[in-house]
Each structure stands twice: as structure tokens, then as C-alpha cells.
Amino acid sequence: MIDLATASDPMLVVAIGRWQERALAEAYRRHGGAVLGLAQRLLGTASSAEDVTQEVFVDLWRRPEQYDAARGSLRTFLLTKAHGKAVDLIRSESARGAREERSARETAAGGYEVDRYAWDLAVADQVRVAMEALPDGERKAIEMAYFEGRTYREVAAVLGEPEGTVKSRIRSGLRRLRDGIARSDVDERLSR
């Protein structure tokens, strides 16, 4: 018997494709918290974040073939889905009020929020270091686009920058982040 607790994510998705509900439960156990966390961060309200999370896992159940292991990890796939759904909600009229409230709260709290769990914190720490190393313009553009669900045009309007500049800053910032994470100190120690 394949032990789902130790099965790889791609194996889980194969099992989901064979209607093994416990494989979906295991995928939820592994990634549900991260998906919900992202949705909450974007949407600010628990109920719509839960709606998004539910949709993401129901979609995985109905269409597991959409996940292609060659393109990245299952968590990235699920987070990408969740982000898209959350952004759709943000851009709909009904969520406008919640978004403004959330933005205000975030501004009050300020800075890049420290994560709740040690493991994810360690990952987030590396990402935070890489984020802090970004030029201000790139970091701001990425944060506003990704965590506030704004289009690059909206970001440009808010910052009073040309659209083309914001567009390229997001792209170059993401590349720089990738390099920053890949070249972290720990990584160098590891490869010696």
C-alpha cells in the first residue's frame, strides 16, 4: 500500500486522479494552511479567504490534470490558483470595502509581516532578506501588485511612475529575488 503521508506531491495528484479522497485530504493537510494564509493576506476577511481555499482544493479534485509537475511544485500551483481567485475577488466591487480596511490595517502595522511557524519562518526569512536587498522601487511594485492585488497600471498610478517602469521593475525584481534566494549564504555553505 502506498503511504500517502510519505507519498510525493506528484504521487498524491495521481491518487487524486483516481478519486482517492484521502489523497486530497493529505494535499489539503500539507498545503491548505499556506493557501488559506495567502488568501487571508490578500482578502483580509476570513470568510472569503476560506471560500477561495475551498475552491482551490475542489478544483484540484475535479481537474487534477491541470497540475503539471514539470512546471513546479504543487504548493506553487495551488498558491498561484489561490492568488488568481483572490485577485478576482479583490477586483470585484463587493470586496472593495474590505480591501480598503485591510490596506489601512497593513499600513498601520507596517513592514513585512513575520510568519507564524518556524519552518515557514525560516523560508520566509530567506525571502525577506532577498526582498530587503531589492531596490525600493522593485520591492514596492512587487508588494503592491502581489499582496494588494493591484494591476501594474494601478501600481503605476498610485506611485506616479510610468507604467513601463513599473512593469519592468516587477520583472527585474522577481529575477533578482530568484537570484537572491539561490545565492543565500546558507546555500554557499552547503555547496562547499
Add this chain to the structure above:
Amino acid sequence: MDHDEAATLLGAYALDAVDPDDARAVEDHVAGCPRCEAELSAHHEVAGLLANEGGEAPPHLWDRVAAAIGPAGQQAGKADVAPLLRPGGGAPAGRRRRRPAVRVPHPDRRVLRGAAALVAAAAAAAIVVLGVQVNHLNRLVQQAGSAAQELGVAQQAQAALVDPAAHRVSLGAGASGARQLAELVILPSGTAFLVNVHLPALPQQQTYQLWGRVGGQLVSLGLLGPAPADVPLRVEGPAAGFAVTVERAGGAAQPTHPPVAASATFR
């Protein structure tokens, strides 16, 4: 939209920060441009790390997911979203029969190294701060090394091949079955692997399907896809023979064609 224009939008697209019209144009371009597709995957991966806040998956939300996928899901969700495998698993109505294509991933080495570093950093932090939390480590390793994960199928299949307790069944072509097209390795636990597969690739609209004969009945043991390599399977109960047929992509309830390969006990 031409290549240069699409390429400048890839970062914003990966963050869902483009208008719907631009999004469609980017998607159209990326579908035919491997370079942009690779860059977009990389951006998505970075975005995934940005959002990686983790946290517990609340059980009450699983109950909602389970309710949404039907009665079978509600059953699976009991026992605290426990990672237990229930043999078989019912097929809820309304869900099309299919098998997802899981390809061998080829992630960027640098990012894998980065991910390995993250795992190491995470390990160090937790030992100092919280002690070892195996669950969380598993989760991080899961997300870090999808390449290693996929290797797992082949490795498990290889391990099964050398397991002295494994039962090996040759699936051959022709009346005598002399030409072996695949081999089924069945472990006492019921876990099985189809290995040494030499079945020619089929068009996407078709799939190979494996059958077992149990008490005079043919039972589907799974869809193998149009171009199977090592395939993990479950073989329940005392099957008295095995056969592989070519079926339409969704699979069939009973074989609609004669076997392309079968065990000696099937013939």
C-alpha cells in the same frame, strides 16, 4: 502581441497584475514560446515563495471541501484529515474518469539548491528554536524537491523489483506472450508497479488500461495513460490474470478491445 512585448509583461502576469486583455495576449504568446514559458514558471516559483506563510490547515475548512466534492470526500475527511489510504476509493458522480499526466520535472538547479538551502536553514532554526517537527520538515522537503519526489516512483519501483516477497508477472504480446511488453511487480501489501514498459505511445485520445481477472470478472486496475513508464498501482485481492487493452482516454468499464499484452494466466 509580439515576443518582446509579451516578455516585458511576464513578471506582472505572474503576479496576476495585468488586465484581462493583456493576460489573454500573454497566455497566447506563452503557449507557443518555450523561453517565455520557462521564465513565467520561474516567476511563479518566486511568487510561491513570497506567499509561503504556511500555517495549519483548519479541519473545519476541510469539512467544507469534503462536502463540496461529495459524500465520498466527507468520509475521507474524518479522522482529522489523517494521511491514511483507503483502498480503492469511490468515484463520485459527475467526475470524468481520467488520469493526470505527471511528467518528470526538471526544475532549475539553482532554485533547487536554493530550496535545499532553505530546508537546511529551516532545519537549523527548528532544532534550535522548537526541536524537530517532522511534519513541518516533510512539508518543506515536499515543496523543495519535486524532482526528488518524482524520482520516488522509479525508485520505489526498483525497490519493488528486488523485493524477494514481490510477485512478478510478465505481460506479453501475441498468442504465446513471448514478447514481453511490460512487467507487473506486486508486493504483498497490494502496492504494485508496472515496470519495464515497452508499450508504444498512443495518441492523446487513447489510453492503456490494465485489467485483472477476479473470480471470472474483469476488474479495471487503473488507467496507464497513453505513454506509460513506471506506473504505481494497487492490486487488490487474488487476481488470476492480467491484461492491458487500448481504450478511449477516459477508460472503459469493461475492455472494448482484445488485449495488446496479457499474462500467461490470462490467456
